Amino acid sequence: MKKTLLYILISTILFNCKTAEKSTKWKGQAPVKAVSTDTKPIQKQYKDVFNLGDDVYVTNNFDGARLNGITRINDTLISTLITPENTPINTSPWYAFKIWSKKTTNIYLNLTYLNNVKHRYDPKISTDGKRWNTIEPENYQLIKTDTTSKSANIAQLKLTINTDTLWVAAQEVINSKDNKNWIQTLAKKPFVKSKLIGLSKEKRTIESLEIGKDSNQKMIAVISRQHPPEVTGYLAMKSFVETIASDSDLAKKFREQFSTYVVPMVNPDGVDNGHWRHNAGGIDLNRDWSNKNQPETNVVQDYYKSVTKNGKKIYFFVDFHSTYHDIFYTLNPVLTSNATGVVPKMIQQMGAELNLNPNIKPSDNINSVISSRYFFNTFNAESLTYEIGDNTPRDLLKEKGKVSAIKLMKLLLEQN
Numbered sequence: 087m088k089k090t091l092l093y094i095l096i097s098t099i100l101f102n103c104k105t106a107e108k109s110t111k112w113k114g115q116a117p118v119k120a121v122s123t124d125t126k127p128i129q130k131q132y133k134d135v136f137n138l139g140d141d142v143y144v145t146n147n148f149d150g151a152r153l154n155g156i157t158r159i160n161d162t163l164i165s166t167l168i169t170p171e172n173t174p175i176n177t178s179p180w181y182a183f184k185i186w187s188k189k190t191t192n193i194y195l196n197l198t199y200l201n202n203v204k205h206r207y208d209p210k211i212s213t214d215g216k217r218w219n220t221i222e223p224e225n226y227q228l229i230k231t232d233t234t235s236k237s238a239n240i241a242q243l244k245l246t247i248n249t250d251t252l253w254v255a256a257q258e259v260i261n262s263k264d265n266k267n268w269i270q271t272l273a274k275k276p277f278v279k280s281k282l283i284g285l286s287k288e289k290r291t292i293e294s295l296e297i298g299k300d301s302n303q304k305m306i307a308v309i310s311r312q313h314p315p316e317v318t319g320y321l322a323m324k325s326f327v328e329t330i331a332s333d334s335d336l337a338k339k340f341r342e343q344f345s346t347y348v349v350p351m352v353n354p355d356g357v358d359n360g361h362w363r364h365n366a367g368g369i370d371l372n373r374d375w376s377n378k379n380q381p382e383t384n385v386v387q388d389y390y391k392s393v394t395k396n397g398k399k400i401y402f403f404v405d406f407h408s409t410y411h412d413i414f415y416t417l418n419p420v421l422t423s424n425a426t427g428v429v430p431k432m433i434q435q436m437g438a439e440l441n442l443n444p445n446i447k448p449s450d451n452i453n454s455v456i457s458s459r460y461f462f463n464t465f466n467a468e469s470l471t472y473e474i475g476d477n478t479p480r481d482l483l484k485e486k487g488k489v490s491a492i493k494l495m496k497l498l499l500e501q502n
């Protein structure tokens with residue numbers, strides 16, 4: 087008993103040393119604890135087009151928007167209030183709205199948070215809702231008006247507005263409709279099927295993609311977007327999945343043996359309601375995998391149970407998220423799975439190819455509270471929580487998704 091514990095401890099230390107990033111400081115999550123996931127009330131936004139006078143308008147009337155209050159302070163200053171769906175909550179304050187004016191005007195726009203909430207996302211702007219840019223640093227500053235507060239409670243943006251609608255958001259707005267469009271595009275390929283697997287709390291559809299031959303007994307599982315603002319993780323997931331569904335010889339060979347089952351958007355209510363973290367039941371879905379109190383976790387679990395019913399085996403599972411920096415939360419490498427060792431090898435090979443030094447955080451905690459532990463415990467899948475940094479360049483995160491998929495396909499084909 088003691089010996090095993092010591093071994094786990096030593097191997098964890100060694101594993102961490104070998105892969106620790108040079109000197110960059112990075113935030114990992116605290117050990118995940120079981121919490122109540124009973125449904126709690128959430129605050130809905132009042133949605134409208136708001137006339138701010140002098141022909142300036144703002145709206146939050148679209149899926150993915152978040153704007154909880156707005157007021158015009160003077161000719162040049164507009165103040166918005168951004169609040170969460172409920173509390174307590176992980177502070178990832180999401181905001182998204184559109185603004186326009188009948189004449190070209192320069193304005194200052196304040197994003198105001200309450201209760202010591204820290205601003206997290208550098209503002210992104212877009213004129214069409216498709217192509218986004220981060221605001222120029224000279225047009226954006228953090229202000230601390232509350233001296234008792236630990237951090238700035240206002241982010242002030244300088245914007246030029248005109249008759250063209252300007253989108254302002256925490257990250258690229260990718261809502262449930264955008265997700266459906268992506269699924270439908272991919273499902274045009276002869277070896278890809280899309281499926282309606284269930285409904286969310288507010289009766290939005292939850293879809294899956296099934297890639298590869300139906301008769302394959304080997305499979306991998308991919309999920310994403312349990313947490314609504316985590317767009318960078320979602321973008322990496324898309325690249326990962328598109329690589330498996332590509333025309334390369336490797337992908338073709340992989341699909342002959344392995345099928346890939348994807349649930350790209352686990353929390354469509356949270357995404358469309360512009361939530362900071364939770365589902366429409368006011369709960370962090372990635373704490374509900376053992377309690378199963380929320381419809382979304384039930385839909386996803388029932389789906390994977392039904393597809394494995396006839397003996398299909400899940401070799402690998404990945405759940406894509408976003409946080410401050412790129413991090414990989416892995417199982418302790420001494421734990422054996424259907425594809426033992428594939429995750430650390432995949433990360434190491436991806437890092438070597440892209441000249442990165444990945445942050446890997448293995449854990450001994452195998453409590454099924456979170457998705458990756460649930461998939462390990464239930465299906466013995468080699469499991470990974472794949473975190474992409476909020477500010478990771480979009481070209482790089484796509485490369486990470488692509489190269490990870492290539493390395494994974496090679497490793498699984500070699501091993502089996």
Ligand SMILES: [Zn+2]
Pocket residue numbers: 313316407408
């Ligand atoms: Zn997350």
